[in-house]
Amino acid sequence: MDQLLKRSEGSKENQWNLQDLYASQSDWDQAYAEVQKKISTAAGFQGKLNTVQSVKDCFALEDDISNHVERLYVYAHMHHDEDTTNPTYQALTQKAKKLSVDANEALSFVTPEILSLPDDQLDAFISDPVLSDYKFTLQEMKREKAHVLTKTEEALLAQVGNLSQAPQTIFGMINNADMKFPRIKDENGKEVELTHGSYIQFLENPNREVRSRAFKAVYETYAKQKNTIAATLSANVNKNIFYSTVRKYPSVLEMSLYGDNIPKEVYSNLIDTIHESLPLLHRYMKLRKNLLGVDELHMYDLFAPLVDEYKMDITYKEAKETIKEGLKPLGDDYLAALQEGYDTGWIDVYENEGKRTGAYSWGAYGTHPYVLLNHKDNLNSMFTLAHEMGHALHSYYSDNALKYRDAQYTIFLAEVASTTNEALLMDYLLKKSTDPKEKMYLLTYYADQFRTTVFRQTMFAEFEKLIHEHAEKGESLTPQALSDIYYDLNLKYHGPDMAVDKDIGMEWARIPHFYNSFYVYKYATGFSAATSFSKQILEEGQPAVDRYLGFLKSGGSDYSINILSKAGVDMSSPQPIREAMSVFGELITQMEQLTK
Known part of the structure; x- marks a missing residue:
């Protein structure tokens, strides 16, 4: 096996550019100090969340703190992932984690205080145009209200939390x-x-x-x-x-x-x-x-x-080009965003000494997403790149279309965009393959x-x-x-x-x-929704592409089921799963024909 390169020996063009988050360590330190100050001002809202203006200002502060904490945390953590043996970034990650805990504690009064308001006042907040940016948040809070207990009971449940693990x-x-x-x-x-x-x-x-x-x-x-x-x-x-x-x-x-x-x-x-x-x-x-x-x-x-x-040697360069060809049905706008990701320091490509294993897409609102890979020149790595760029472009579209709070999509939706990319790439590879073994x-x-x-x-x-x-x-x-x-x-x-x-x-x-109860079904629904999307894109063309891009731009601005439904995938009906199953049926038919 080839000796792994040290991080410093790797080519910069195959490494992500974290300076897009913070230009230097001193910028990070400065931002950290500023967030600490902001966290200390949160207590000023406690006991006052009963007017439209105070709720608006408090939510704005909450978003500001959350966004900056996320950015500080992502920067520290991704540096740590580049080389997990580096003590500087181990310490920085711990520091960012502590800040995140401090922020959550400082803002923990917000939801219970708003929920303690009478229903008619909550309804007035929901319909007030001054709070229009936070309408979905307030509706969510009201929906949760039926299942929130008294302060004493909630405190008791919080103490049981450790036992429940x-x-x-x-x-x-x-x-x-x-x-x-x-x-x-x-x-x-x-x-x-x-x-x-x-x-x-x-x-x-x-x-x-x-x-x-x-x-x-x-x-x-x-x-x-x-x-x-x-x-x-x-x-x-x-x-x-x-x-x-x-x-x-x-x-x-x-x-x-x-x-x-x-x-x-x-x-x-x-x-x-x-x-x-x-x-x-x-x-x-x-x-x-x-x-x-x-x-x-x-x-x-x-x-x-x-x-x-079947040995498929696919270099990183070939993988990028093949994915681009496979995703052509998604149109020029999507391909331009994909190319931007390839060209402008989003992706950390190869393994190096101490680098975290696996692959992920991550980032912070306000900058572009990032992708970590440990690329090998094979089919699996090509699909991993397509998958992670699906996540990255979902975040890219959501972040560009929406404000911070609405841009965060749920786990229920998270695997859809990544798997749609894989399905389109697979369709392309199968259509162009002439070798029966391949x-x-x-x-x-x-x-x-x-x-x-x-x-x-x-x-x-x-x-x-x-x-x-x-x-x-x-x-x-x-x-x-x-x-x-x-x-x-x-x-x-x-x-x-x-x-x-x-x-x-x-x-x-x-x-x-x-x-982690009742979680795994999301893998199956996500895969089915993605297969349904890819089938519609390949069969209908532009109208389906427009709906799909609308899905990518919707982030978490509505309930997951509504976001998918607007884009043409109604998960409350059997239709998307049946569409996925028809694709599976076609695969089996092709395999049966090849084995005759």
Whole structure:
């Protein structure tokens, strides 16, 4: 392996330009001192938020502080990510974190004080033109009011906050610190270590014996801890029920969806529409069985490579050009913004010594977004660049169109723009591919994204719904009950061509997302919305592009579901998921034709 370069040895043109946030360290220090001063003035509003003008001035101060804290934090953190061993930026990040905590504490009186006002006064604020910039914020506050308790009760709940983290913390300790997997034999008969990190690599191993050994070893290890982990997951569910009862929600599911104002139908629609589309997944399982040439398809065959690794060497320069070609359907305006991102110091491209792993898009309102990559010359890295630039351009459009408060989009919307870019790029690559091997490689890559992001995450979402319903009825979540529910879901989802191994019944015990309840469905809805957008853009052209750019410019200025609906994707109906499923169906048809 090539020796990694030190940060200072890398080429500046492949590194982001953080001077666009602060020209120098002394500018950062000066801004820090100014924000500290502003934070100290917040207390002057306490007890006075009962007039239109005082609310307006207080919100303006809140925005000013939040925006500057965010900018200070992003600058420190991104410098730290360039080289995590650098002590200067470790200290700076801590300093920025403390400032963020101070700001939150200083402004924590704002919401409770406004909520303590009588409803008619709140309504008058909402309709007052002086507060028009804050209308959505005030409407949101009023909507939350039904679930906010008295000052004493809220203080008590805040103290319970630490306790409520316990199930997740305990699971993290069992899973990451205490869980030890046995060593297993690799394809050469050599004893190798099995870890969380290497497990997926073992499941991708072309050697079936190795896959089976890793699979059994992992679930036998979890089975030894089943009582403890079931008790931990059950405690998490009971914690959720406690909060939903105290805050007067009809159910935990409705409490979880309330923040983003997502109707319950969106959740049940996703599950119902995926159920009606399960024959497609069953068809894909049958195809997988045929391609692997096995008599029985097992759960440990799900990640096995279907085609020989097709070597696609794609330099960073080629990746940028290919993405630009793939995103042509989005029009000149979008391509110009993409090019600006390429050319003006948005992107940190290559790995260097001490650099944070992975990839992300981030930034602060008032400057352009940034993208961190660890680019390798392969297909995966090209899709990562397309994905992260989707996030970046979503922020770019929102920030340019809206004021600070309205520009921040929700997690529910966050994955839509990034995945739309991937879908358009994939469509372009499939259309121009002439090599059957390359085409098959691309098709399996895409089909597996549908399997893991839409079907698997929906199965997780259904499992969460079922276990909460059981507990809400007063039934206990024993290890056996959890395993039975989980096993039956796997049977249903994978269909007749899958020999569903008993061991998979223990998989619930290793999914950390179950401690962040009713979250995973957003992966499936985001992917479906993106696939629906890309389908409309490719089939309708300009009208769909205009709607899509309107979506990018909407930030968080309305409820997520309304923003998508205005752009032509109504997530409260089955339509977008059905559109995504029709794309999945076309992929399977193409794969079946190539294997004839």
